[in-house]
Amino acid sequence: MRKLLALVLGVALLALTACGSGTPKSVGAVEPLSSIKVTPGADDNTAPKVEFDTPMKATAPGAKVIEEGDGATIKAGQDVTYKMSGYNTQDGKEIGNTFTDPAMTLSLVDELKQADAEIYDILVGTKVGSWVAYVRPDDTAAATEGESKSAEPAEAAQVLVLKVVGAKDKPAPKITFNKEEGDAKKGAEASATLDDDGLATVKIPAGNEPPADLKVTTLKEGDGAKVKKTDTVTVNYAGATWSDGKQFDSSYDRGEPATFGLNQVIKGWTQGLEGVKVGSTVLLTIPGKLAYDGSAGKPQGTLVFIVEVTKADAAAK
Known part of the structure; x- marks a missing residue:
């Protein structure tokens, strides 16, 4: 717009x-x-x-x-x-x-x-x-159906x-992850709320029994084009481990978005962001089988991400 x-x-x-x-x-x-x-x-x-x-x-x-x-x-x-x-x-x-x-x-x-x-x-x-x-x-005014647009400038x-x-200066952005206390509940899912600045507070259910499958929750839907799995995307994001709710990475803390090919990251990101509209903010709960799968130095198990998609470009041919 x-x-x-x-x-x-x-x-x-x-x-x-x-x-x-x-x-x-x-x-x-x-x-x-x-x-x-x-x-x-x-x-x-x-x-x-x-x-x-x-x-x-x-x-x-x-x-x-x-x-x-x-x-x-x-x-x-x-x-x-x-x-x-x-x-x-x-x-x-x-x-x-x-x-x-x-x-x-x-x-x-x-x-x-x-x-x-x-x-x-x-x-x-x-x-x-x-x-x-x-x-x-x-x-932006379109011509009436069946009529050609006037040659005169608007x-x-x-x-x-x-x-x-x-x-x-804008306040330093911060995503907050909260690991709830109590007994694990079967089928419980992570949830999040956005404030007026688009920053999220994420609640991760108690216990260590996360969903077995990928969960994608749209917190804010954008009005841009849908992301393709071959696109190069620019995002702001923050991620935490399900087991303890501790944040392990955040582009917000670095003060700049990340840009990468969507087919060059973990499967949970590729599958979770495909079809999301540019401008959207989503909550991804990614099971270990779609995450880092034992990669050295990487967080293990189920991961929870807040992802704000700001741009998507088609991959160069």
Whole structure:
């Protein structure tokens, strides 16, 4: 999903703009944003007054720092908090704003860079306190069935204005494994819950009688393509042994995802991730027969993994 708002708002407000005595930093096609002027409100809870020449004709995405703040420089990987307002490009009227609401958060991660490169690039290196204008045409609208798509480029219907109010490093991610106490229960399975940041707390049932077969539980279903067993996948993961619930490996702790051919890992991963949609997080309970099978230096017996699939590429021919 390419639109910024689809990623971070989940509300009907579709556009934003900002303006002021600007700095030259810009990304993409910014000429349509050249006339924007902004008069900040009394504080961060008051919407600005925004003016621009109408109608604004924008047929390509662009973002521009209208007025740079005096706060800390924003870095890739940080969580940025912001407020915004949206305006109709035809008459300049405000569509709505979020200045009276708590600040929203946008994570400057690779997923955002791929979906909305202009917003990612304009924010990284900009300072907290900045006003940013952003416009993107709706280029996702499909032609009516039986009709050809118009040769005319799509025009943006709204323009967005962001006030960056804060930026901070993301907390160190942590997956928690808990080995429950008590007597073993026949057929008991591991379970997990995800918090708002997508990090999991895993409960491993008491005793040492794990399921005999591979168990795959979808904790969060993504909207990407289904993984093929020959794909090269990029994942974040953490693994623990069923017998004691102790974690033995975690890409989260290393601070970077892992990339590998899905047909080059243990069978439990190959079988468990085949058919999973990119963007999903799954819980894998892998019996020893599909795990490391006595490999020296590797954990033995049944293993429990949390796996977040972030990317999948077809194997090169």
